């Protein structure tokens with residue numbers, strides 16, 4: 214492998230252009246705002262037209278050069294069109310955040326999950342990232358510089374949450390997709406390195422417990438992925454999850470979304486593949502998983518966010534959706 218340290222990457226974001234999928238709210242909008250405050254042009258992309266419009270106007274009201282492009286990341290032609298519109302508007306693209314995501318909507322054990330949940334989760338969280346890479350990386354390579362930031366999660370990226378805050382089995386769909394995001398970003402990193410380019414790949418593990426729409430993704434379930442099974446339990450809200458923690462004696466403290474945006478900007482400027490916050494006790498899952506693999510021992514590291522497993526898990530840090 215090439216020694217990438219010798220190849221200088223982007224050190225100044227001013228005047229450059231960032232594209233952020235899932236930009237209508239949550240982490241995506243926070244990334245857009247932070248990029249704008251760094252002096253970048255910002256293209257926010259989302260499948261939800263109205264919230265996207267609101268998010269874009271909020272950035273423009275702050276004096277940020279921002280445009281919104283309605284985009285469905287599950288549809289490659291839509292992502293290609295996003296790339297073309299970004300180039301038409303700003304002439305170049307330097308940072309691409311494949312951040313759009315859909316959360317835990319499944320109920321029961323994984324063999325009971327609705328196939329529509331698997332298809333929706335895989336299409337948005339995995340193929341959406343693949344589409345972003347396919348549409349944008351050739352542009353970045355042509356320019357000779359740029360950064361691809363794929364949003365992962367400790368839930369799956371490290372190990373799946375087995376039991377969720379509501380006590381039952383947690384969705385298997387979401388962590389499976391985030392494990393895929395980590396794996397494909399590692400491949401992207403190595404493939405870019407092989408070409409000798411200054412284009413970089415990064416994987417984002419958003420820090421802490423975040424107050425975003427992902428907990429209630431079911432509110433915007435596309436018709437194309439309509440449920441095919443009758444639900445036995447109501448959909449969960451963020452309030453339900455917070456109440457689940459409270460019942461277990463843990464008060465949820467939300468991490469400001471600006472902290473996640475800091476992770477990304479700092480990570481780009483420092484050329485850091487692992488865009489993570491400072492080490493926390495939750496990182497212990499990585500050590501336990503590695504130990505389990507190396508000792509050929511059955512999994513004893515899987516995350517129980519209420520800390521009821523044999524190996525007591527830190528509660529909040531592991532509850533990444």
Ligand SMILES: NC(=O)c1ccc[n+]([C@@H]2O[C@H](COP(=O)([O-])OP(=O)(O)OC[C@H]3O[C@@H](n4cnc5c(N)ncnc54)[C@H](O)[C@@H]3O)[C@@H](O)[C@H]2O)c1
Nearest residue numbers: 235237239240259260285286312313314366423425426427
């Ligand atoms: N909130 C957390 O605690 C947390 C933790 C770890 C990782 N993440 C990840 O962060 C990313 C952003 O999520 P968030 O927490 O800001 O939630 P969010 O729901 O506020 O944002 C996700 C955005 O993606 C958009 N989206 C969904 N399907 C889309 C599609 N087909 N095409 C385009 N856009 C689409 C949604 O409309 C929404 O605006 C996701 O990938 C999520 O998995 C979130």
